Amino acid sequence: GANKDETLICCLYSKASQGELGWISYPSHGWEEISGVDEHYTPIRTFQVCNVMEYSQNNWLRTNWIPRQSAQKIYVELKFTLRDCNSIPLVLGTCKETFNLLYLETDDDQGSHFREHQFSKIDTIAADESFTQTDLGDRILKLNTEVREVGPLTKKGFYLAFQDVGACVALVSVRVYFKKCPYTVRNLATFPDTVPMDSHSLVEVKGLCVNHSKEEEPPRMYCSTEGEWLVPIGKCLCNPGYEERSNTCQMCRAGFYKSALGNLECSKCPPHSFSHHEGSLHCGCEKNFFRAEGDPASMACTRPPSAPRNVISSINETSVILDWSWPEDTGGRRDVTFTVLCKRCRGVTANGSNSGTQRCEPCRSNVRFLPRAAGLHNTTVTVGDLLAHTNYTFEIEALNGVSALAPKMRQYAAVTITTNQAAPSPVTVIRKEKTSRNSVSLSWQEPERPNGIILDYEIKYYEKEEQETSYTILRARGCNVTLNGLKSNTAYLLQIRARTAAGYGASSPTFQFETSPDSFSISSESSQVVLIAISAAVAIILLTVLLYVLIGRFCCRSKSKHPDEKRLHFGNGHLRLPGIRTYVDPHTYEDPSQAVHEFAKELDASCIAIDKVVGAGEFGEVCSGRLKLPSKKEICVAIKTLKGGYTDKQRRDFLAEASIMGQFDHPNIIRLEGVVTRSKPVMIVTEYMENGSLDSFLRKHDAQFTGIQLVGMLRGIASGMKYLSDMGYVHRDLAARNILVNSNLVCKVSDFGLSRVLEDDPEAAYTTRGGKIPIRWTAPEAIAYRKFTSASDAWSYGIVLWEVMSYGERPYWEMSNQDVIKAVDEGYRLPPPMDCPATLYQLMLDCWQKERNNRPKFEQIVSILDKLIRNPGSLKITANTTSRPANLLLDRSSSEVPSMGTMGDWMDGMRTLPCKEAFSGVSYSSCDTLAKTSTEDLKKVGVTIVGPQKKIVSSLKALDSHTKNGPVPV
Numbered sequence: 003g004a005n006k007d008e009t010l011i012c013c014l015y016s017k018a019s020q021g022e023l024g025w026i027s028y029p030s031h032g033w034e035e036i037s038g039v040d041e042h043y044t045p046i047r048t049f050q051v052c053n054v055m056e057y058s059q060n061n062w063l064r065t066n067w068i069p070r071q072s073a074q075k076i077y078v079e080l081k082f083t084l085r086d087c088n089s090i091p092l093v094l095g096t097c098k099e100t101f102n103l104l105y106l107e108t109d110d111d112q113g114s115h116f117r118e119h120q121f122s123k124i125d126t127i128a129a130d131e132s133f134t135q136t137d138l139g140d141r142i143l144k145l146n147t148e149v150r151e152v153g154p155l156t157k158k159g160f161y162l163a164f165q166d167v168g169a170c171v172a173l174v175s176v177r178v179y180f181k182k183c184p185y186t187v188r189n190l191a192t193f194p195d196t197v198p199m200d201s202h203s204l205v206e207v208k209g210l211c212v213n214h215s216k217e218e219e220p221p222r223m224y225c226s227t228e229g230e231w232l233v234p235i236g237k238c239l240c241n242p243g244y245e246e247r248s249n250t251c252q253m254c255r256a257g258f259y260k261s262a263l264g265n266l267e268c269s270k271c272p273p274h275s276f277s278h279h280e281g282s283l284h285c286g287c288e289k290n291f292f293r294a295e296g297d298p299a300s301m302a303c304t305r306p307p308s309a310p311r312n313v314i315s316s317i318n319e320t321s322v323i324l325d326w327s328w329p330e331d332t333g334g335r336r337d338v339t340f341t342v343l344c345k346r347c348r349g350v351t352a353n354g355s356n357s358g359t360q361r362c363e364p365c366r367s368n369v370r371f372l373p374r375a376a377g378l379h380n381t382t383v384t385v386g387d388l389l390a391h392t393n394y395t396f397e398i399e400a401l402n403g404v405s406a407l408a409p410k411m412r413q414y415a416a417v418t419i420t421t422n423q424a425a426p427s428p429v430t431v432i433r434k435e436k437t438s439r440n441s442v443s444l445s446w447q448e449p450e451r452p453n454g455i456i457l458d459y460e461i462k463y464y465e466k467e468e469q470e471t472s473y474t475i476l477r478a479r480g481c482n483v484t485l486n487g488l489k490s491n492t493a494y495l496l497q498i499r500a501r502t503a504a505g506y507g508a509s510s511p512t513f514q515f516e517t518s519p520d521s522f523s524i525s526s527e528s529s530q531v532v533l534i535a536i537s538a539a540v541a542i543i544l545l546t547v548l549l550y551v552l553i554g555r556f557c558c559r560s561k562s563k564h565p566d567e568k569r570l571h572f573g574n575g576h577l578r579l580p581g582i583r584t585y586v587d588p589h590t591y592e593d594p595s596q597a598v599h600e601f602a603k604e605l606d607a608s609c610i611a612i613d614k615v616v617g618a619g620e621f622g623e624v625c626s627g628r629l630k631l632p633s634k635k636e637i638c639v640a641i642k643t644l645k646g647g648y649t650d651k652q653r654r655d656f657l658a659e660a661s662i663m664g665q666f667d668h669p670n671i672i673r674l675e676g677v678v679t680r681s682k683p684v685m686i687v688t689e690y691m692e693n694g695s696l697d698s699f700l701r702k703h704d705a706q707f708t709g710i711q712l713v714g715m716l717r718g719i720a721s722g723m724k725y726l727s728d729m730g731y732v733h734r735d736l737a738a739r740n741i742l743v744n745s746n747l748v749c750k751v752s753d754f755g756l757s758r759v760l761e762d763d764p765e766a767a768y769t770t771r772g773g774k775i776p777i778r779w780t781a782p783e784a785i786a787y788r789k790f791t792s793a794s795d796a797w798s799y800g801i802v803l804w805e806v807m808s809y810g811e812r813p814y815w816e817m818s819n820q821d822v823i824k825a826v827d828e829g830y831r832l833p834p835p836m837d838c839p840a841t842l843y844q845l846m847l848d849c850w851q852k853e854r855n856n857r858p859k860f861e862q863i864v865s866i867l868d869k870l871i872r873n874p875g876s877l878k879i880t881a882n883t884t885s886r887p888a889n890l891l892l893d894r895s896s897s898e899v900p901s902m903g904t905m906g907d908w909m910d911g912m913r914t915l916p917c918k919e920a921f922s923g924v925s926y927s928s929c930d931t932l933a934k935t936s937t938e939d940l941k942k943v944g945v946t947i948v949g950p951q952k953k954i955v956s957s958l959k960a961l962d963s964h965t966k967n968g969p970v971p972v
């Protein structure tokens with residue numbers, strides 16, 4: 003039979019050719035049509051000729067007319083046997099061993115009409131083999147197969163002819179066919195049967211996409227002259243809902259889906275979805291499960307989350323921190339957020355139980371949520387600016403991408419709280435009603451949030467020129483006041499703050515007014531009186547000036563005033579006091595070794611005995627040892643060494659610390675004993691601090707000190723820092739790790755490596771050489787533009803304060819430096835450490851004021867801490883919040899920690915209140931009990947240093963006598 007890619011168009015072949023074929027044989031004794039059997043004894047029909055005995059043979063056999071069909075080139079396959087002449091005895095000379103194959107093209111069948119010369123020869127056909135040997139040794143005729151191509155053909159049909167010239171041939175089979183590229187499906191495109199071209203060029207064929215598919219790129223193939231398909235290009239893709247199965251696109255089965263065009267298989271429906279029909283593009287969600295817009299078809303159907311769990315509230319005056327746990331069921335989604343709804347409720351008892359019906363209304367719009375009320379990613383929120391003594395219910399709902407689709411399935415957790423008492427918010431609106439030369443009438447509006455009944459208002463005013471160095475305070479019950487006795491034609495500044503049972507609120511913004519100028523158009527009757535008054539005033543002024551000069555002289559001579567006292571005003575600027583030594587930057591020396599010898603004593607190495615290594619410093623080891631100077635007692639010392647192989651610069655930087663340290667002399671600054679520079683190793687020798695650095699010391703003794711002990715340490719650090727800032731020295735690296743502790747728990751500031759002088763030139767802060775900045779300890783302005791000042795040291799002091807109160811916890815825990823910078827910049831501040839007294843936390847917050855001029859001066863810090871030491875009871879009021887991870891950093895702006903807005907307010911509050919109030923709300927510690935505090939009591943609370951003890955007790959006595967007689971002195 004024909005091969006797949008061959009189309010048979012003729013003629014004589016085995017079983018198919020039964021009966022007479024009707025071929026023409028000429029002359030008649032030439033080719034004969036004979037029936038026989040093949041090697042399998044199947045009957046066959048053959049044409050034979052074998053006139054080998056006679057000369058000049060020319061026998062023709064012509065086929066019937068063969069229509070060409072679409073073929074341009076045809077193939078003729080002949081099967082024949084041909085006896086070789088040697089096998090036939092006595093025929094030598096006439097016998098031939100070939101025959102000719104010829105053809106003739108015509109447009110129509112010419113019947114029996116036959117002319118030899120019209121035929122063209124295709125080839126002379128010879129046998130490859132004539133006989134084969136059988137196993138039995140017989141020689142049998144071998145069947146030869148020869149194929150010849152004919153073309154290009156142009157007419158409608160043709161004849162073939164076989165010319166014998168004297169051979170012994172039997173034609174067993176003649177197959178005439180042409181080749182074609184058969185119908186095929188490639189890349190989901192069908193290609194039809196294609197007949198190749200006769201020439202050597204290929205036929206380009208376009209394919210058609212199978213049913214339920216689409217062209218991705220037009221499918222094409224080439225049909226070669228040999229009938230082979232070549233180079234498939236482009237393809238078709240099964241439509242959505244269909245997948246490729248054996249060259250066709252078939253519908254997805256039920257339970258499967260395919261949402262996109264492509265030759266992917268159909269996918270099984272994802273969890274909680276189904277497809278009942280064949281050919282599904284996607285699967286529908288089961289009941290109570292949903293798909294959010296934008297969810298891919300491959301995603302499981304999901305549902306709204308369950309309610310948040312374990313809601314905890316911690317109330318701080320009029321703000322509350324809400325904390326909760328993730329819902330048990332997130333509904334199968336990751337996009338869970340939380341929303342907090344605030345309701346103000348009446349008819350609810352403080353413990354949250356219902357006392358009858360509860361009436362709730364949405365909270366006022368000025369309630370503040372931090373970071374926000376909706377779309378929370380963390381499980382906590384701080385709600386501020388609530389009303390004092392008010393019941394609130396918070397509904398906390400977990401939401402995910404499908405919550406909006408299932409409003410009925412949404413659940414929330416509710417918590418009911420009652421806010422505490424809080425100081426009033428500041429007065430914001432002040433109006434000038436009437437002005438004259440010596441008086442002014444003012445009115446103002448009650449604060450937006452009084453948080454209770456306003457007892458009175460405090461009005462503080464001063465001449466603008468005098469910069470708060472002296473001021474007057476008045477109290478008013480209502481919202482107006484008239485200030486008398488003012489100077490004419492003078493600018494005044496004024497601040498008002500309200501007071502409730504909860505204490506003073508923050509001060510109003512500063513309000514400025516001017517009194518009227520003197521007028522000289524005085525009426526004649528009063529002119530005399532005025533004249534007398536003016537003369538009297540001039541006389542008084544002259545007298546005052548005289549008195550001033552006299553008193554001034556006396557004071558200078560007697561030096562009765564401590565220089566520090568002059569600074570007890572409440573201005574903001576840094577005042578350099580005349581007469582106080584200032585610090586000299588060793589870097590300003592041309593020859594730095596000169597600086598070392600100016601400020602540090604050169605020691606002989608033989609006076610130093612090194613005992614052991616206690617740590618590693620920046621430049622080499624830190625050792626402990628002993629120093630024995632001639633005619634002095636041996637003392638324990640710490641020895642910093644400069645390791646070998648140092649560069650000149652390293653030696654200079656190493657010794658710079660000694661040059662700096664050598665300029666200081668204060669009980670809370672590490673004392674320099676001297677340096678060794680003339681022999682090696684180069685050493686810096688300082689006093690020995692038995693308990694090492696403060697941070698590790700605190701970690702080692704977690705929760706082992708009393709509040710008073712901690713405050714005592716902090717007081718020492720502040721005092722050392724006050725000394726440094728008075729010297730004009732900015733430390734830049736104040737941190738617990740740079741504080742050393744001795745056996746008496748005395749803390750001393752050390753590490754003067756990073757430090758640089760603060761020059762008068764404001765640009766000086768910018769032009770420091772590069773270097774690492776300890777981000778967590780450094781004020782924002784110092785990080786941002788290297789503005790290092792004593793105010794930035796105060797910020798660092800706040801961090802040290804936090805480190806101390808949390809026993810060496812790492813500030814901002816594991817937050818990255820970048821996150822710390824960002825959080826601080828956005829107003830977040832560290833939360834109070836566990837059991838931290840509220841006053842100390844307030845002090846921290848004051849140190850962390852963004853505006854550096856609002857931070858307390860070290861002098862003020864020392865005095866605050868002194869007051870606390872005098873009044874240990876006040877340490878019992880804690881700041882409520884425990885140490886928490888980073889997301890609970892407090893935002894200064896929303897958490898109204900204690901009510902004082904700035905350090906100034908805080909100080910004012912301390913200064914002007916009677917004793918009981920001075921210690922901010924200490925309800926149980928009356929002034930009487932304070933005065934009875936004896937040295938023994940102080941020992942009990944941990945003040946063990948003899949000097950300060952005496953001072954504290956005497957201060958308390960002084961305090962007591964003032965309490966009995968009136969207000970506390972400033």
Ligand code: ACK
Nearest residue numbers: 616617618624640689690691694695698
């Ligand atoms: O925490 P420490 O034991 O105390 O480990 C460090 C280490 O050297 C590297 O600075 C210790 N150290 C530094 N200066 C002194 C000193 N004057 N007295 C005692 N130990 C010191 C510090």
